[in-house]
Amino acid sequence: MDTATHFAIGFGLAALAHLDPVVANDPGLAEAVMIGTVIGQQAPDFDGFTRLLGNATYIRNHRGASHSIPAIFIWTLSICGLIQYFIPQVHWGHLLGWTFFAVFLHVFVDIFNAYGTQALRPFNRKWVALCTMFIFDPLIFALHIIGLLLWAAGAEPGKLFLVIYLFIALYYVKRYRVHARELAYLQSSLGLKGEYTLIPTYSWSNWTFVVKTTQQWYVGEMHQGSEPLVLDIFPIPKEEPELITITRQDKKVQAFLSFTHHVHAEVIQRSFGYEVKWKDLRYRAKHMGKSHYMLVAVVYLDQNKQIRDSFVGWIHHSEDQLTKKLNPQKEIQVN
Secondary structure, three states: OOHHHHHHHHHHHHHHHHHOHHHHOOHHHHHHHHHHHHHHHHHHHHHHHHHHHOHHHHHHHOOOHHHOHHHHHHHHHHHHHHHHHHOOOOOHHHHHHHHHHHHHHHHHHHOOOOOOEOOOOOOOOOOEOOOOOOOOOHHHHHHHHHHHHHHHOOOOHHHHHHHHHHHHHHHHHHHHHHHHHHHHHHHHHHOOOOEEEEEEOOOOOEEEEEEEOOOEEEEEEEEOOOOOEEEEEEEOOOOOOHHHHHHOOOHHHHHHHHHOOOEEEEEEEEOOEEEEEEEEOOOEEEEOOEEEEOEEEEEEEEOOOOEEEEEEEEOOOOHHHHHHHOOOOOOOOOO
16 A cells, blocks of 8 residues: 555554543553554555665565564564653553554555565565555545544544444455456456456556466456456467576566566567566556556676676656666676
8 A cells, every 4th residue: 555545544543542441541642552553554664765775675675574474563562662762651552552453454455456565474475465456545545534634623533433444344345346256257258267367456447457378478458347458468488588597697687576476578689689678567557658567677688698787677657768777888797
């Protein structure tokens, strides 16, 4: 979920905490709980600072260990420890419980979008992504803003947000069922045997999909009430080309592959040698009438098949951005 919504949920949980009579009757504790829930809703995403170490480090670590089972407890104890140090609370157990709930809820809601998390670490490093919710849901955000405004206007916060969260829980169930229904429709319409991934978009009625068969990848979109539209088809070679295998040695490509298995790689002949482009097929976008894949790993190799430069990251507008990020004249480097 996006940062703004996590902030809103942090304040929403502080309001919900007024259902706890100990919190409701102690203004100092209520203030401490609000600090705990707001920070707790942000804490797992503090791994965003790894972006300072480069895109590869960020992609390899974002929503990984920071969203794991041990991390939930580490974040909770760290946040509560700091709050208790600066604002000591007699009823610190209540602070601990609400902060834990905030951290846990952050990780829990993140598994419902397409990006997912490694929420099962250390028992399983698999990415968990249920693909039922878009990363920003306007309804969820709007409900929080309305609730906070009503709280500011004098409404009883605990009961108000209990109603809001019960409604949101039913909304999640509804979205889960809609996803299951649309996925079944997609499978019956395409009639392909393989692995299906149906991905939500900003519109409740629009979806994108990726299907992997034994021979091909299919990428497309589906609008509720209409037939699925296949936009791209990529072959899956029986034997991987040598140049693609070579690029697997690059640490930026390794970071890319640690995050996704919805990948297609292609080799492009260039004047300086070769370009190998890895694409995450889940993130297809259109800009100025041209389509491209936003999350890519690209490697430049010379005529002797030596790696000269590489890049991994998001391309939001067009693939022309890559020319500004890559230099085929660079010396051979260890990434």
